[in-house]
Amino acid sequence: MKLEKHHYKAILESLEDPVIVVLKDSTIVYINEAYSRQFNVPSEKIIGRKLKEIEENARILKVLETGEALINDCSYVHSLKRDVYANITPLKDNGKLIGAVTIMKNLNEITKLQNELERYKRYSMQLEGQLNQDHFSLLESQVPQMISAVNIARKVAGTDVTVILYGESGVGKEVFAKAIHEASTRKDKPFIPINMASIPDNLLESELFGYEEGSFTGSRKGGKKGLLELANGGTLFLDEVGEMSMKVQAKLLRVIQERVFHRVGGTKPYSLDVRIICATNRNLKELIKKGAFREDLYYRLNVVPIHIPPLRERKQDIPYIISNLLNNLILKYKKPVTMPDEIYDILRNYDWPGNIRELSNVLERMLAVCNRPKFEKSDIPEYIQHVSDSWTANVYTKSSKKDHTSLNDVLEQIEKTKLLEVMANSRNRTEAIKKLGISRKTFYAKLKKYGIK
Incomplete structure (x- = not known):
């Protein structure tokens, strides 16, 4: 044509x-x-x-x-x-x-587009500022157990005392360790993390202490510095200490006591000036009973124990945690997306067995698949949607047994269900009270109210 x-x-x-x-x-x-x-x-x-x-x-x-x-x-x-x-x-x-x-x-x-670009630049600078702020701000909480853990960390940060962090996998133990390091006098020195469970036992010793040239077949010419040496002057974060072999435990104990170590295959003593922070998701006392952990090392490490609650016990904090994680991801991917209240509600209803690590992964996945200015339900992984829908249906079914169900009836049903759930998963009532974050008096008043024995 x-x-x-x-x-x-x-x-x-x-x-x-x-x-x-x-x-x-x-x-x-x-x-x-x-x-x-x-x-x-x-x-x-x-x-x-x-x-x-x-x-x-x-x-x-x-x-x-x-x-x-x-x-x-x-x-x-x-x-x-x-x-x-x-x-x-x-x-x-x-x-x-x-x-x-x-x-x-x-x-x-053109001016409108330029203004929009400037707005995103300011937003980006704001997010960068948040990343550079005091690391303890990332651990803010409304839950008494978490508030207590953060307060202890703040108090000991300025000292060189050994800290051990207890908590399930993914609760943010390394974030705690970094916050303590950043608030210490060693903040300008290295922070060296090592996951004890991720390194084979036959390599762990050389990774920790380093080795001299010719100490074993295939060793590097001139030898190699170990993580202890690299961390000198700073902080060494030993994650999953419950996974160490008895042999490595014995060597680590000696280093902590004498503040001196030797490279593998060497005789030259190296002085050690590090702050040690440990973490584990294991019950070390139980490991001691089984002969899998040295009692003397336990007392060396367990100077200041800090217990970090799992995410399912601090759901009040989920919106704040999501905001922090999402801001970091938006900055990383340069992809601003907002989260409506209904999406927050779905994420709050999930128990997060993988804790903050799982939440972070889910948010990253949601941001990757979302091509709109705000999240929708379809962006949430199906397994989380299913749990949320089941939870909502369960509450509705229970509450709808009464005619003209009021909001107060629904809330009371949820509260009673939560009380029973926490008590069933606690060793005793004292632990249940801590998990719920309420006073003993309030706890027993609620038991009486709902006829719970």
Whole structure:
């Protein structure tokens, strides 16, 4: 199909950007509908007139004079009373200049986009500032057990006392350790983490203490510094200490006592100046009873024990935790997405057996699949949606047994269910009270209220 003359006009009329065409003598011969609409100028009012009479300093006149295009040109048009952003190109016939065509952008649109870009830049700077702030702020909580744990960490951070962090996998033990390090006098020195469970036992000793050249087949020329040596002056974070073999435990105990160590295959003593923070999800006392953990090492490590509650026992904190995690992920991926209240509610109803690590992974997955400015239910993994739907249906079924069920009835049913659930998963009532984060008096008042024996 061959384009006819009227097709070219149709193309110009289809553009959303204003177009104006002038002849070499500055006579205006064409404006498109977008020009009339955006600048409120009827075509009959302007076509046939000389541009230089309407706008004597028009940038189009310069193109007519020089025959050179002006690309991305910004100027104030007095007759239109606004700034415009335009591409002005000469029209030539067999190399002879016959006029010029201008395609404009309303500068207000450009300004709006620039303002939006500036807003995202400010948001990015705000997020960067949050990342650089006091690490303890990431551990803020409304739950008494968590508040107590953070307070202890703050108090001991300025000392060199050995700390051991107890908690399930994924509760944020390394975040605690980093916060303690950052608040200490060693903050400008290395923070060296090592997961004792991730390194094979036959390599753990050389990783911790380093080795001398020729100490074993395949050893590096000149030897290698161990993690203890790399951490000198700073903090060594030993995660999953319950997984160490008895042999490594004995060597670590000696190092802690004497503050001196030797590389594998060497005799030269190296002095040790590190702050040791440990972590475990195991019950070390039970391991001692089974002969799997040295009692003397336990007392060396268990100087300041800090117990970190699992996420299911601090659901009040979930919105704040989500906000912190999501801000970091948005900064990482440069993809701002907001979270509506109904999405928060679904995430709160889930028990998070993988704790904060699982929550972080889920948020990262949600951000990756979401292509909208805010999250929707479909962005949440199906297994979490299923748990939330089951929980809601269960509450509704129980509460709907009464006619004209009030909000108070629903809340009481939820509270009673939670009491029974926590008591069933606690060794005694004292532990249940701690998990619920309420006073002993309130706890027993609620037992009486709901007839729980």
